[in-house]
Amino acid sequence: MAFRILFHLSLLLLHLLLAPRGINANFEGDALYALRRAVKDPDNVLQSWDPTLVDPCTWFHVTCDGDNRVTRLDLGNAKLSGNLVPELGRLARLQYLELYMNNLGGAIPAELGGLKSLISLDLYHNNLTGPIPASLSDLSALRFLRLNGNRLTGRIPRQLTKLGNLKILDVSNNDLCGTIPSTGPFSKFGEESFANNPRLEGPELVGFVRYDVGSCN
Numbered sequence: 001m002a003f004r005i006l007f008h009l010s011l012l013l014l015h016l017l018l019a020p021r022g023i024n025a026n027f028e029g030d031a032l033y034a035l036r037r038a039v040k041d042p043d044n045v046l047q048s049w050d051p052t053l054v055d056p057c058t059w060f061h062v063t064c065d066g067d068n069r070v071t072r073l074d075l076g077n078a079k080l081s082g083n084l085v086p087e088l089g090r091l092a093r094l095q096y097l098e099l100y101m102n103n104l105g106g107a108i109p110a111e112l113g114g115l116k117s118l119i120s121l122d123l124y125h126n127n128l129t130g131p132i133p134a135s136l137s138d139l140s141a142l143r144f145l146r147l148n149g150n151r152l153t154g155r156i157p158r159q160l161t162k163l164g165n166l167k168i169l170d171v172s173n174n175d176l177c178g179t180i181p182s183t184g185p186f187s188k189f190g191e192e193s194f195a196n197n198p199r200l201e202g203p204e205l206v207g208f209v210r211y212d213v214g215s216c217n
């Protein structure tokens with residue numbers, strides 16, 4: 001009897017020790033694998049992305065920290081087409097999301113606002129459509145936001161003025177409209193950050209909220 005209890009207790013202990021780590025690691029691998037399934041990859045740059053491994057840390061173009069959590073995704077210039085996936089927003093320790101110079105289409109998932117550690121969001125030179133999600137204003141660590149060279153529409157969300165660490169913003173070469181926020185980090189961005197958006201109306205007036213009434217979407 002005592003042996004049985006001891007046996008069950010040690011099984012329980014083994015579960016408690018092993019399960020959280022396994023679940024966590026698979027969770028991030030699954031999020032990345034959702035991206036693999038959503039894109040076309042003619043050069044097979046994602047060939048090493050094997051979802052049966054315990055974590056994605058040995059996959060090419062993925063970098064992890066000492067706890068085997070994903071910190072970087074480096075897939076610039078990789079000839080990927082297809083869509084971004086909301087699952088990417090689960091990578092809570094991701095610092096660098098580098099997907100520039102591909103041919104990704106569709107919208108920027110609002111879920112990317114869940115990337116609490118993100119320092120750099122580089123989606124420039126793709127074929128992305130739809131608005132800049134206001135949820136990107138939750139990325140409090142963000143320093144580099146480059147969305148230039150897409151087909152983004154709608155207003156620049158005023159909430160982005162909350163991004164106190166933002167050093168570089170580039171939303172040029174899109175189809176944005178409305179006025180340009182001018183407070184917070186926006187006070188230091190030059191015109192080149194906003195160039196070639198024919199429907200963008202210029203900076204809002206400081207000290208005055210200008211409510212746009214014209215159509216802009």
Ligand SMILES: *[C@@H]1O[C@H](CO)[C@@H](O)[C@H](O)[C@H]1NC(C)=O
Binds near residue numbers: 103105
């Ligand atoms: C961009 O996406 C549209 C569909 O939304 C497609 O028709 C067009 O061919 C794409 N552009 C490029 C360069 O692939």
